[in-house]
Amino acid sequence: MLKVVPDPPHTHQSLEDTLIQATDYALCASTVVRQAMLLHPKSSASILMMASMHELETLRVLLEQALIQVQMPSEPRTLH
Template sequence: MLKIVPDPPHNPHSLEDTLIQATEYALCALTVAHHAVQLKPKSPAAVLMMASMHEMESLRVLLEAALIQVQVPAQAPTLH
């Protein structure tokens, strides 16, 4: 007997899991750059690290916004 509805594809990681992991990586990278600036604040590379921190913070905010969109269930139509 043939199945009318096929099985869903096997995906060990959901989009939500991937976004959570990407957010954690961005936070780790942000922390490492922050500590590097604290260790050598007068270094010529400090300006580049601060720029990287700004970009990573922006990435983290975008990832968290995407995660919220994935976690919010689709709104059910209003019944009148």
């Protein structure tokens, strides 16, 4: 019997790839909020947009810190 809905593709990304992708999404979301602020600076929702922008910037910084930790070598190198 044929399946009506196919299985989703199996994409096994590394933690580093996932963090990079999440950072890109946070940057895109931050850009959307900034654009909304430029289009409607006097909107009643501008306070919420500013709060969202702050949260997204904080998320981006945390993701970048996590990415740095992932990219650090796990074993200490000896200096000669």
